[in-house]
Amino acid sequence: MSEAATRPSAHTGxxxxxxDPLLRGWLPRQRWFAGKGRPVTDFQLVSATExxxxxxxxxxLHLLVRVRQPLLAGPDTTLDHELPADCYxxxxxxxxxxxxxxxxxLIGHVADGPLAGRTVYEALGDPRLAALLLERLRIPGRLGALRFARAxxxxxxxxxxxxxLxxxxxxxxxxxxxxxxLKLFRRVVPGVNPDLELPLALARQGCARVPAPAAWLTAEGADEPLVLGVLQPYVRGATDGWELxxxxxxxxxxxxxxxxxxxxxxxxxxxALAAALPTVSLGRAQVELLAQGMTDRLEAAARAVxxxxxxxxxxxxxxxxxxxLGTGGATAWTAQRVHGDLHLGQCLRAPSGDWQLIDFEGEPARPLGERRLPQPAARDVAGMLRSFDYAARSCRPWAxxxxxxxxxxxxxxxxEVSGRDPRTEPVLLRAHETDKAVYEAVYEARHxxxxxxxxxxxxxxxAADAAAPSRDPDTACRPDDFR
Incomplete structure (x- = not known):
């Protein structure tokens, strides 16, 4: 291979x-591999860069590899129905x-091909190779299919x-x-990754609650670039909210x-996000679409779990x-760009006591286009409410x-900051919390x-709350309504 071989060729093939035989055994054991429980049927090389x-x-060696796997819907499922290939x-x-x-x-020992007789391994655990990534980010430029950029x-x-970490x-x-x-995305898709887009937008607004990107790594795609990694300031001595x-x-x-x-x-x-990026008002059609999307995800989740x-x-x-509510026109809701996957683990408390939010990628299992759509702020609020429940249920007995x-x-x-208490919109909040819990069930079943x-x-x-008699509106915002 040349020093910056990139496009698939006979050599890279x-x-x-x-x-192939080494990756089939190694990939499914990785925490970040999304296809656990399904065999790998094929690999396709997107790019290879030395x-x-x-x-x-x-x-x-930097590789982008598409992985094909069958869709398993039950014990009698054959392997002729496949999910869209994931790129890693x-x-x-x-x-x-x-x-x-x-x-x-260790990944394994290569028996043949260009690396015959050599040993291959996960490079991030090797300090010498990990240091090279930072050096590449310090000097903007191109290497094969890869692009290194710096703020x-x-x-x-x-x-x-x-x-x-x-x-x-x-x-x-x-x-x-x-x-x-440096956060390196393992499962990558073409397009603008919110984990780069939103922190850059917040940096332009001077928002100190989110570390501003210092550098980033992308790759050429067939139609759109792929965001591969983002370098941000490290909050020294910080503790994440989940641990606290x-x-x-x-x-x-x-x-x-x-x-x-x-x-x-x-x-x-x-x-800050509402000031930096467009917002939209949610009318009847938009609310109905929002509810339909939640219903569709519930149906898909019930099939999978x-x-x-x-x-x-x-x-x-x-x-x-x-x-x-949308049909009745009784809404005055606004949609905007949001975090998209907010929970205690995405929040850092610095030694000063200040909180910062990180990881704006959104829910990785959802399509990128969906993750970049404006959403009600209640989506993030619901994510945090669910996270408090997760923490409480980790105790024995639960709290x-x-x-x-x-x-x-x-x-x-x-x-206190927004001037609007999320609990005054219980229907919107409950729908988003239900949607989040459904997503969590699918995630946990897979990972x-x-x-x-x-x-x-x-x-x-x-579900029990939904079956209970409706409460008087004056008591609709009690904390125990949002278990």
């Missing part, structure tokens, strides 16, 4: 063929032999030591010298003050109530009073089956 020549010691970003280190310290990163006023010093989610992250953090919440629960401590501060921070970010099916009829009523206090405090803090009972418990309660 042989490379992928030689890696960041360091593979004949070097070590070499570094892989960073592959190449060595003659793997040092013992890198043994956990105009960003200063990125050389020689920052890299380390991987232990808690991998649907992406991978590297911290450099406790100064910057679990600590408070373990100690039996109140978390309402933090929840209230989080509500204020969320409202500030929403205000059989445990959801008993709740489906009752949960539909939350979406019907939303559609009925419903703790969750309710946090939920109420969060809405109060949000109202963390042991956690599936958490969203199912919430859906059981939401």
């Amino acid at each position: 042989a490379l992928l063929a030689s890696l 960041l360091l020549p593979t004949r070097a010691e070590p070499g570094l 970003q892989l960073l592959v280190g190449v060595r003659a032999e793997l040092p013992p310290r890198l043994a956990p990163a 105009e006023h960003a200063e990125i010093p050389p020689g920052l030591a890299p380390r991987t 232990g808690a991998e989610q649907s992406n991978s992250s590297l911290v450099y010298g406790d100064t910057y953090i 919440a679990l600590r408070a629960l373990a100690k039996g401590e109140d978390f309402a003050a933090e929840a209230r501060a989080l509500g204020r921070a969320t409202a500030e970010v929403h205000a 059989p445990a959801l099916r008993p709740y489906e009829p009752a949960l539909r009523t939350a979406y019907q109530a939303l559609a009925d 419903p009073d703790w969750a309710e206090a946090c939920r109420a405090a969060y809405c109060t803090g949000y109202a 963390r089956p042991d956690w599936l009972p958490v969203p199912l418990a919430a859906l059981d309660q939401l």
Whole structure:
């Protein structure tokens, strides 16, 4: 391969063929691989770029690979129905032999092809290769299919030591010298990624609640570029909201003050997004479409997760109530760009006590076009309310009073900044919370089956609430209405 081989060719085709048996075993074990439980039927190489020549010691190979898998709907399903191929970003280190310290990163030993006799491994665990990524981002330019860009006023010093973050989610992250953090997207799609678009827009607004991008990595696509990674300032000494919440629960401590501060921070970010990007008013047609989208997702989720099916009829009523409000014209709602996947793990509390919001990618399982649509701010609020419930249910026994206090405090803090309490729109809020819990059930069934009972418990309660007699409007905003 040349030093920047990019387009699939006979040579790169042989490379992928030689890696195929290794990737089939390695990929499904990765936390960020979305196709767990389904066999891989085929790989297709999108691009291959040598960041360091593979004949070097070590070499570094950047791959974009499409992965095809069958759609499994039941025990009798055949393999002739496939899901659309997912594209994954892989960073592959190449060595003659793997040092013992890198043994956990092993992908395998290549038997034939251009890398015959060499050992390949996950490159992010190798400090030397991880450091190279930052050096490439420091110097904007092109390497094969890859584009390295830097914000105009960003200063990125050389020689920052890299380390991987232990808690991998649907992406991978590297911290450099406790100064910057590089988020690398693993499952990538063409188009503008909100995790770059929205922080850039917020930076233009001077919003200090979100770290401003310093540099980013993209790749050429057939029609649109693919955003592969974003470098942002690292909030040194910060703790994420999920960890703080679990600590408070373990100690039996109140978390309402933090929840209230989080509500204020969320409202500030929403205000900045509304100022930076277009907003739209939701009329009858838009509300009905919103409700229909939720209904469609519920139907798809019930097909994918059989445990959801008993709740489906009752949960539909939350979406019907939303559609009925639209039909009656009794709405004055606005849609705007939002975070899209807001929960305690997406919030950082700095040592100063200030809260920041991160990870604006949205729900990765949803199409990119949908994630970039304006949405009611209630979508983010519902995500946080669900997150307090998640934290409370992680305790044994679970702590419903703790969750309710946090939920109420969060809405109060949000109202203090926005001037509008989310609880005064219970139909909108309940519909979004139901939609979020349905999404969570699908996510957990695919990625963390042991956690599936958490969203199912919430859906059981939401379904029971839907079947209960309607309350008087004057009491419709009590905290216990939003379990």
